[in-house]
Amino acid sequence: MTPRHVIDLNQLSKEQWMGLLKLAHDIKKHPSRYDQACRGRILATLFFEPSTRTQMSFQTAMLRLGGRIIGFDNPENSSVSKGESLKDTVRVVSGYADLIAMRHPMSGAPKAASLYSCVPIINAGDGGHLHPTQTLTDLFTLYEETGRLDHLCIGCCGDLMYGRTVHSLIKAMSRFEGNSFVLISTPQLGVPQYIKDRLEEKNIPYQEVNTLEEAIPMLDVLYMTRIQQERFASEEEYMSQKGVYVLDGEKLKLAKSSLKILHPLPRVDEITYEVDDDPRAVYFEQTEYGMYARMALMMTLMEQHGERCLEPVPASTHDVHCTNPACITSREHYLPHLFEQKGNQLVCRFCDEPVQE
Template identity: 55%
Template sequence: MRGGNCVESRHLCDFGDMPLSDWEQISRTAAQMIERPLDYADVCRGKVLGTTFFEPSTRTRFSFQAAMLRLGGSYIGFSDPYNSSVSKGENLKDTVRTVANYVDAIAMRHPLEGAAMAATLYSRVPVINAGDGGHMHPTQTLTDLLTIKQYRGSLEGNRVGFCGDLKNGRTVHSLIKALIRFPGNSFTLISTKELRLPAYTIEELEASGCRYTEVDRIEDCIGELDVLYMTRIQKERFASDEEYHEQSGKYILDRAKMALAPRDLIVMHPLPKIDEITDEVDEDSRCIYFKQAENGMYVRMALLYLLTQDGARYEPQPPRSNVDGLRCRNPRCITNHELYLPQRFKRPAENPANLLCEYCDHSATL
């Protein structure tokens, strides 16, 4: 971004692409907004946010909208693609180019992985990834980091457990990718073998040198954790109801399990929760997921303020495909649905022989 008070990043698709100096600036600004919200009541007056949500959302969409309103701005958008020209067959490129004419930033949720990056190729205004399929959810990551810092005092040296649908949990992938950038963190991965972390996240964990273990029972590790990050089993990510029911109900945090946990444990959840945390556990002071949700609004306020300060418009220059003949092998990647998109790949430093899709981080194939 332009201007001394703006963050360096123009878009936010993945926390891993953000300089830590940007995170520090967003964190400081969010903390100031929590302490003195009235000081920021008019800083986005005249600015408009476009909320383009191609799949359902409550917390993320509401928090973006509330954030812009509390900054003195306004918003337009849709919460269901059937209420937009997408239902008539319009592609993502044309939707983004059109919406960017009317707004100062776009917050986009999409069921296909890599959709946010694809949008940045054609947008004249900042694009913020509000969740792209099972891939990434960077504004939730900013929220989670702020919450951990509030309650643990530091983002370093924490023992963090992730439980549930780690395969499809974009919040999990994003947060792990963020926490490996801070020294001394270790991870316990609690899931069935069918719902383990995807290979690209495991590779990043191993390349970081952070310690991690995989277990299949909460009881086996809860007594050794500083943070327990619960997730729901995501029915919408399964091919059939039968596959979903084979996994649902396997991880339930109840009073008996909480009795095994340290007094200073914090339990987080990106919400919505279904049956993976019992109602009586909600009243345990160690469960901070509703405060976590509130923090999401302040983080998005800080991000919108910093990304829209200069009000500039940009003429995007979509790149060409960088490896002829290769396609991403991930069927949920945006490039396998919007075929005009250039194929783009990167070579991870830890394994340069393996080409990864720049949109969704999955492997390429001939």
């Protein structure tokens, strides 16, 4: 059985992933078999920051399953603007809906929401932390486009520091045999240390390089990301990183003919429009694959966790506070202090960051 809430895709086993991918494939192939699968069910989309693809993908997925949707895409249009806590928002909305898809700018917010929800919560992106349904989308894209999820050399390029899609993808693909990673970024936007720690713990090969030209010949998959202006403290910091990595036709001459180019979108200037016509570019197909992947996930959660159930909130595990200012616990102070010991570090269960002394 799948977990009640999907906060991190790594909560699921590889066997459960493959079950979802096979279901998504069948939905794609035989959509009419599933057009009433969620009849009478309601999805609430709670988006505390802007989104186009993810929000519309969830909404379209539910509508194609015969269900209905409620929610908001701007917290200023909700009681959040009046100071309502995340706990109260989720407790109320979970009484109206059968499932909640939630995006939030702070790390760990969907985990926090799951403590107070009567219905399953799906993390639709939490700050620079995780984006599990994008990762499920990426897995399904590779499953459909390459026919395998193992023995791939995967290049991740651009914003690897704040790119939650990259963090989730690396964690997911590291569970399949024979995969390796090439991390392409500036020193300022390299992947967080906890991601590299996980790769090293599992003896998974990875290398960090500074140029796309150096990396692209060895890749089976190139995962491009935009430099996210909204994650920078100032315009000056953003401009110093913008436009450093641009994929164009000239660089593609160095790549394998079998390369698959993915991008979570939106793009800014990191992929030129000429690349769109290259058969190796599958990022627009990727958005459609995401709808089928989310259909499979929502169907599975509602079939297995159809009844409303409010579980007891866990007690604090330690008498310390998370020191990460981007963690939801820095705003919602009623949350229990949940930590786990990893080696000689105490790690927050909401944002996965170690406590800084």
